Amino acid sequence: MSDTTALVTGFQDSGTYIHDDYTPAAIGFLPAELLLEIFAHCVANQPISPLTLRKVSWLWQKLIDTSPYLWQTVALADMNPDVLSEQQALLWRQKCKPLKFDVELDLEDPDHILPLLSPLLSSIDRWRTFRLSGKRTDEISVDQLEITPEALTHLHIFLHDYEQDDFDDDEPRISISSTSPDQTISFGLSVWVSKIPPPGINPPLRFVHVSIAEDAQIGLHTQPKYILEFLTSCPELESFYLSGWPHDSAVLRPLPVVNLPNLISLHLKSTCYARALLSSLNTPRLQNLLLSHLNVDFQLPSETPEEGDSEDEAGDFSQSPWSDQATGMGLRRLIKRCHPPIRILEMDFCDMRTKDFHYVFDRLHLLQDFHIVASDMSDRVIAMLRPVNEVNGVRVRLPRLQKLRLINCQQLSGKAITEAIAARVKWTDVVSPAYTLSEVIISGCEGVSPLDRQALSNELGPRLRT
Structure with missing residues (x-):
C-alpha cells in the first residue's frame, strides 16, 4: 500500500468506488478538461471534496491525483471529528506538490490553533496564505514573508481571556513576524489563547525559543503542571521565558519531570511557581539562568518538606522570606537533579536564604557572571x-x-x-x-x-x- 493510499484510507474505511469502471452517462462522456473544471468548483466550495470525488471511478481518481491545483487548500476544523489533522495535512502537502497551498482553520475554540497547525509547520515555506475563521477571523500572506521551516524558531504564547476582551477587535489572535525588523533569518509565531496547549501535540513542535505570558493580574493564570506538560512537546527547546503575575493559587499535582536536553537559557519572571518549575526540569546544558521579580511579601502555599526546608540558621533579615525559600529550594532541586553548567546567574528582585546561597555557591563551579538586584543578602x-x-x-x-x-x-x-x-x-x-x-x-x-x-x-x- 502506497503512502497516499494509506493516508486516504485514514479518512474513509472503504476503498470501493461508487461506480467501478464507468460514470453516469451524462458525465461519463465529458472531456477531462471539463471534468477538472467541475472538480475545481467543487473544491472551491468544499476543499475536502477531492477525497470523495476520487472514489467515483478510476478515471476520476487518476484525474484528481494528477492535478495538484485541486489540493491547494488545506482546510482544518476543530468541530469536525472525522478530519484527522495530521493525516489530512500530510496527504494535501503531498498531492499538491510542487505547488504552494493555502491553510484554512475554522475554529470554534481558538485554543486549538497549535494542535491543528503543528503538522503543517514543517512545510511553511510552501504556504501561500493562512486564514483563520470561526469566532475570530485573521489572514496572513505567508508567501510574502519568504519564510523557511528552519527560520521559524520562536513561539510566543499569550494567555488571554476572550470573555473579557477589552482591546481592539482588529488586533490579531495569530501572527507571524520576523524576530528583528532588519533581518529575515528568524521568525516567530505568536498566538493568543485562553489556556496552555495540551500535551502530546503531534508531530512535536520544533521551536527552539518559547515564551509564555500570562494575562493581567486579574486575568487568566496557568499552572506549572500545564506549562511542564506543554514543554514535553518542544524537544528541541533552547530557551524558555515565562512572564507571569504573582498569585497564591495552590499548585496542581503531580508534576512531571521534563527533560530538555538542549535548553541553554531559562528566564522566570513574576511568578510564584519558581519552586515548582525549577524542581521539575532536567536541563543538563543550562548555561543562563535569569530569575526576576520573584520576591513577594505574602505566604505561599505550603510544600511537602524536603531536605533544606528547615529554618535558615543564619536568621538574616528578609522582606520576602516565603519566596526566598521557594526560589532557593527550587534551585537546590535543579542543581541536585542535573548539575547544570550555569555560567550566568541573574537575580533581579529575586532572593534566597543565606543557607541557599551557600548551597548554590558551593556547586556552581562554572559560574562566570553573577548579577543580583535589590537583594536582602547579608554580609x-x-x-x-x-x-x-x-x-x-x-x-x-x-x-x-x-x-x-x-x-x-x-x-x-x-x-x-x-x-x-x-x-x-x-x-x-x-x-x-x-x-x-x-x-x-x-x-x-x-x-x-x-x-x-x-x-x-x-x-x-x-x-x-x-
Whole structure:
C-alpha cells in the first residue's frame, strides 16, 4: 500500500468506488478538461471534496491525483471529528506538490490553533496564505514573508481571556513576524489563547525559543503542571521565558519531570511557581539562568518538606522570606537533579536564604557572571566569596567568577564587600589569573561609603565600574 493510499484510507474505511469502471452517462462522456473544471468548483466550495470525488471511478481518481491545483487548500476544523489533522495535512502537502497551498482553520475554540497547525509547520515555506475563521477571523500572506521551516524558531504564547476582551477587535489572535525588523533569518509565531496547549501535540513542535505570558493580574493564570506538560512537546527547546503575575493559587499535582536536553537559557519572571518549575526540569546544558521579580511579601502555599526546608540558621533579615525559600529550594532541586553548567546567574528582585546561597555557591563551579538586584543578602553571603582555608589548602567558591554586579543591595555593608572582594582578587590574581574578577559593579548599595569605594578602587583599579 502506497503512502497516499494509506493516508486516504485514514479518512474513509472503504476503498470501493461508487461506480467501478464507468460514470453516469451524462458525465461519463465529458472531456477531462471539463471534468477538472467541475472538480475545481467543487473544491472551491468544499476543499475536502477531492477525497470523495476520487472514489467515483478510476478515471476520476487518476484525474484528481494528477492535478495538484485541486489540493491547494488545506482546510482544518476543530468541530469536525472525522478530519484527522495530521493525516489530512500530510496527504494535501503531498498531492499538491510542487505547488504552494493555502491553510484554512475554522475554529470554534481558538485554543486549538497549535494542535491543528503543528503538522503543517514543517512545510511553511510552501504556504501561500493562512486564514483563520470561526469566532475570530485573521489572514496572513505567508508567501510574502519568504519564510523557511528552519527560520521559524520562536513561539510566543499569550494567555488571554476572550470573555473579557477589552482591546481592539482588529488586533490579531495569530501572527507571524520576523524576530528583528532588519533581518529575515528568524521568525516567530505568536498566538493568543485562553489556556496552555495540551500535551502530546503531534508531530512535536520544533521551536527552539518559547515564551509564555500570562494575562493581567486579574486575568487568566496557568499552572506549572500545564506549562511542564506543554514543554514535553518542544524537544528541541533552547530557551524558555515565562512572564507571569504573582498569585497564591495552590499548585496542581503531580508534576512531571521534563527533560530538555538542549535548553541553554531559562528566564522566570513574576511568578510564584519558581519552586515548582525549577524542581521539575532536567536541563543538563543550562548555561543562563535569569530569575526576576520573584520576591513577594505574602505566604505561599505550603510544600511537602524536603531536605533544606528547615529554618535558615543564619536568621538574616528578609522582606520576602516565603519566596526566598521557594526560589532557593527550587534551585537546590535543579542543581541536585542535573548539575547544570550555569555560567550566568541573574537575580533581579529575586532572593534566597543565606543557607541557599551557600548551597548554590558551593556547586556552581562554572559560574562566570553573577548579577543580583535589590537583594536582602547579608554580609554573611558576600563573605562566602572570600578564599576558604581548608585541610587540603585554600579554595574559592565560584572559582570561575569574572563578573560581579551588586545593585541596590541595602543589607550589605561597605566593609564586608571591600574585605571579601579584596581578599578574593589578591588570591585569584596570583593563583588563577585567567578566572579572577575582571569587572565589578557596585551601585545603589547604601552601606557602601566613598571611602569603601576608594578602598575597592585601590585593589581593583579599572576593574571597578560605576
